[in-house]
Amino acid sequence: MSGHKLMFSGLKLCPSGKNRWTNRLLSGVSGRGKASFSSCSRPKVCIVGSGPAGFYTAQALIKARQDVQVDIYEQLPVPFGLVRFGVAPDHPEVKNVINTFTQTAKQSRCSFYGNVTVGKDVSIEDLQQAYHAVVLSYGAEGNRSMGVPGEDLAGVYSAKDFVGWYNGLPSCQELSPDLSCETAVILGQGNVALDVARILLSPIDLLKKTDITQPALEALSESLVRRVLIVGRRGPKQVACTIKEVREMVNLPDTRPEMVEADFEGVTEALKDLPRPRKRLTELMLKTALEIPGEKERERRNAASRVWGFRFFRSPVEVLAHPDHKRTAGIRLAVNRLEGEGEGSRAVLTGEVEDVTCGLVISSIGYRSLPIDPAVPFDAGKAIVPNHMGRVQQAAGLYCSGWVKTGPTGVIATTMNNSFDTARSLMEDMDSGKLDISAAKPGSQSISALLEKRGVKAVIFSDWERMDRLEMRRGEAAGKPREKLLTVEEMLQAARN
Structure with a gap:
């Protein structure tokens, strides 16, 4: 230096x-040329x-x-x-x-x-x-806390840590998430929530061609998760993700959507008043949830072994413990109604609750x-x-x-x-x-x-370039774009060699 x-x-x-x-x-x-700055x-x-x-x-x-x-x-x-x-x-x-x-x-x-x-x-x-x-x-x-009882149980993770785990962030490599359950619930409906849902349900042959880490690939190849619910406190018109991510979920091989028809009540009538990007996104969700698919799509859905779906108007109340009191067995959700219109609408509790059986809860409610x-x-x-x-x-x-x-x-x-x-x-x-x-x-x-x-x-940056070349070589050997170094120690060793 x-x-x-x-x-x-x-x-x-x-x-x-x-x-x-x-x-x-x-x-x-560009800053590469020499210039005189005497004044x-x-x-x-x-x-x-x-x-x-x-x-x-x-x-x-x-x-x-x-x-x-x-x-x-x-x-x-x-x-x-x-x-x-x-x-x-x-x-x-x-x-x-x-x-x-x-x-x-x-x-x-x-x-x-x-x-x-x-x-x-x-x-x-x-x-x-x-x-x-x-x-x-x-x-x-940092992670935003859900602030509900049971969020410290085994089987509950923040999306930030889960994403860090499969993307090779050194501080998340000890996460070792338990994927031995059938149903996962993701709290939050932004793009990160959909990324997590997609990674959980993607065919392994697709993930093998990416730079996902080898430990994550091995864990996901043995995963028993077959159903992912993506939960939000407000409705379809307020969902925080973009159309690209929803389209990817709709087209994800070997999966079918599972929506609640009642969640879309009155949404069709409201379409005309929505701004264009929001309107296109809402139309896609409506089509996915309510339209009877054509023969080819129906065949595809019937053959699918995995399921995903949005659940609207729901907020977490408590993560429910397994009888052993050590791990999660489900989540209790409050049922909401909306006050106000559009983006400014607020979720208000109705007093009703519902329990969802699941062994994996991922909180995607924001970084901090x-x-x-x-x-x-x-x-x-x-x-x-x-x-x-x-x-x-x-x-x-x-x-x-x-x-x-x-x-x-x-x-x-x-x-x-x-x-x-x-x-x-x-x-x-x-x-x-x-x-x-x-x-x-x-x-x-x-x-x-x-x-x-x-x-x-x-x-320094030339040290990083050395690491970069090593990751690319390791990836090439595995048929991937790169195989990431996963610990600070590995990174420093590669930088010095």
Whole structure:
């Protein structure tokens, strides 16, 4: 690891101007060419987290300003965050964004330092002393609790951990989920819930061609799960997933849908008032639930050995224990009715409950950001770093992007726009003088020295490329796109070899 030693004394701030930001971003300056910046400071920015938010923020800063140096710090030895550990194995096209992130990481003015835990190996204060600006983009690695009795029983998992297990997140490799039951209940109806349902029910021959981990593949090949219910507290018109994910469930080989007709009462009449994307999604669900299928589809459904279905107007009340009191045997659901219309409608309890027998409960009710350092303000209620347009409140020089800024919402494109907005705020502050970039800052040079003193060996991007090549070779041998390294120890060993 090396840092550039630059002198800044007596240099003037660059002139401000909002149009200048737009021109910079649209011009797509690569940052590879040499340019003279004798009249401007050379600002150093560090980004904490190497997921989509971190890389999109870095990309925007580098394109917008030819003199900025961006260093990305990551807790794991490998980059890309939820693109690597969150995107479903059977969605390889979504992972293509890694190519763009790699281009950013290989820019001469961008450096990656993995295996560095900010808040432990280095503090935010250390980073603030070394850099002109610090951007927090470390995402949401906590789980939202259901807050119901029995959620600690064996057989109950968070979707975040379950997804991490089959995607190779080191902290989830001990999960070893029990798949010996017939019915699984997933709480939540977002895209992650449908990803989990699809992975549980997908034919093994399909999964074998993906980058799903070998232990997960072996466990799923022996799974007895044949029925998956995807439960939501509101109705079909409020479902949180997108049409692509529902279509994938409808077309999943060897499965058939199982819906409750009463859940769709009055939905057909409401179609005309729905916005187009919501209307198309609702029409697909209506067709799947209520239409009599054609002969070919009827044959396909009759031959299916696995079943999936949405269950609407239901909220978890209690996870029911097996007589041995050690594992789950079912879930008690409250029956709801809706108050209000459309997206703003609220689920209200009716007083009725129903019990569903199941041996597996997966809670997909959202990720949650965690505080990173006592020096950083944190809103525990909203589970975000309080900010205005990415500027952390009452903390000059501190910014945030991604889910730690907004909460866990949207898709990768949402995070991209959110990150570009934060980069814009940071650039405006540099240009206006609100962020002082006139004094020299040592950047990675001083952080490298601190890490060395503390016995922490950082992983740089060329180390990751070594790991990447190894994973690809291992995958090729198994007939897969890649076979992931599953522990931090394995990753570090591959990085050093």
